[in-house]
Amino acid sequence: MRKGYMKAAVFKDIEHIEIEERPIPECPEEGVLVKVHACGICGGDIRNYHNGLKDGIRDQVMGHEIAGEVVEAASDVRQFKAGDRVALAPDVSCGECYYCKRGMVNLCENHRMLGTHFPGGFAGYISVPKIVMERGFIEHIPEGMSYDHAAFGEPASGVLACQEYNQVSYGDTVVVIGDGPVGCLHMEVAKARGAKKVIMLARGRMKQAEKFGFEYIFNNKNLEEATNKVKELVGPGADIVICAVPNTAAQQQALELVRKRGRVVIYGGVPKSNPMTTLDSNKIHYDEIIVLGAFSYPGTGLYDALQAIHNRDIHAEMYVNGKVNLENLVNGMEMVTNGEAIKVVVDPWM
Template identity: 75%
Template sequence: MKGMMKAAVFKGIEHMEIESLEIPSCPDGGLLVKVAVCGICGGDIRNYRSGLRNGKTDQIMGHEIAGEVVEVSEGVSRFAAGDRVALAPDVSCGECYYCRRGLVNLCDDHRMLGTHFSGGFAQYIAIPKIVLERGFVEHIPDDMSYDHAAFAEPVSGVAACQEYNRISYGDTVVVIGDGPIGCLHMEVAKARGAFRTVMLARGRMEQARKFGFEHLICNKDPKEAAEKVKALIGPGADVVICAVPNAAAQQQALELVKKRGRVVIYGGLPGSSPMTTLDSNKIHYNEIMVLGAFSYSSTGLEDALRTIEEGKISTGKYLSAKVSLEEIVGGIQMVTRGEALKVLVDPWA
């Protein structure tokens, strides 16, 4: 397909420009997709503020993508022009120690759409053969909108995290963070049968309230919040999930978890400041497990689309606003100020 397209191009820290670029060619063994919507992820915001890996610039970011296949390379049989597809960012090598054991999210040569490959903040995205073979491209169910399909990527990670941590009946779960990921953790924990779920919220209390969470505690004063949590759940939580990229939340989690409980770090800190301080005596004497959780298995996106299709996630409650490419920085600011949970970018607006 020949012609020009618009794209929001990351030029450097807190510097995004709208450019007119040639529509990419359909790669050998790959696809060309017309982007319908692309969600603004917390990772996109972190990269916008702190920079991409290795100082990379002149990149199209965005990885929560839904769109329509417009061209298919010869030899590709799984997709056809006109198919509606959802995409997720991870691309594994398929050959390293972890890939050979099915742990594709831990790939030693892990790459991502929007970081190593051009992403979805553009009108079109080329999907190379390696992405088609080692990444995440799935058909969207017939009755699902593009907006809801684009939200499947964050659902994938949250669902995988809770599966890995085996959250189930009888568990008391505390979630620190009231963004879309925090709300998802609350919904998924409840769907998995958690006995009690508690959210510590700060900047988006009103957005979180619309989900009807049973226990929603203001976290502006962490000491006061901890006292309220302990009064509610006694000895502490079975699992505390840090759903914000914040070192202070990781420290706070140790105060909220019970002996032999688990603290789950879900949300990376900025690369320029990745270190945290945890009370190792508390971890040692209380036999607390501190775990990281990142990404999802090879069926993660497919499973998430099915979960949304079955109505287990209140998808519409997350989608706060839609902006054009020209308004993308404003969309980032909306999320940062706590005025929205999830903002979608419509590259055709």
């Protein structure tokens, strides 16, 4: 590779990623230049690979679960300097819309993302401009934490925010539908928050999930059978059911498992080509069930997640069990899809 250049995995079109040699970006004014040491493969990356980026964007470097080292900081940047280890998360808010003015930055009407609207972390370096410094997420990595584990802070951020918003607390019964990294995170976080009983409905990755030592894991390939097994455990129903899978069948199943005045949380985004769901509105009405979505996290989200990992409330080493280089990015996506790994991290320098 030529001096002053880096490798980058570039999304060209649906199911078409090319490895390119690109010039290392310059450090922007009022920004920093970060050498990427780890970038996690998100379920959203996999959906985007198969379905396309938002707004039809092409020729873009994907990847948004990022950890690396600041190699250069603009002279007017005070909070970061060369040599600092940092983690980044994707959301960039505008600061001006109705929701931003009220602190709900995750619901920004002009929401943009690293890896979609800005170049992401599937590359040797990432340029972090002023708008991302001010309206995005960049945090110092706690001392002693690896880059791989710091990159896991981003997916953990949304789970922590979801359970805080829904007030999962001591004595609750929580059902999680989904056995991927997000499903396992919801299980672990619910236990850390004091939930009395935490139950997972799993499919392709049961063996991976079983390594966490969760007390209740049921195979969800037969929805009716799995639903009946959970009902035997939860009496009148679960206090909260979290759908952490990208399909709509789980949402109807969740209604069957939640108690009256319980909560069903739709956490997993579904394919844009088929986003519609059918729910029993009479059950929602007569049982006074709350059905709501959960997306992203507040301004403290990434910091909170890094602290939770640092404090061992979340055990990142249990999740990050696959690593690939840029050339094998698509293979890494397949490892996640096939259940060979819970979380795969890309190292651009392998």
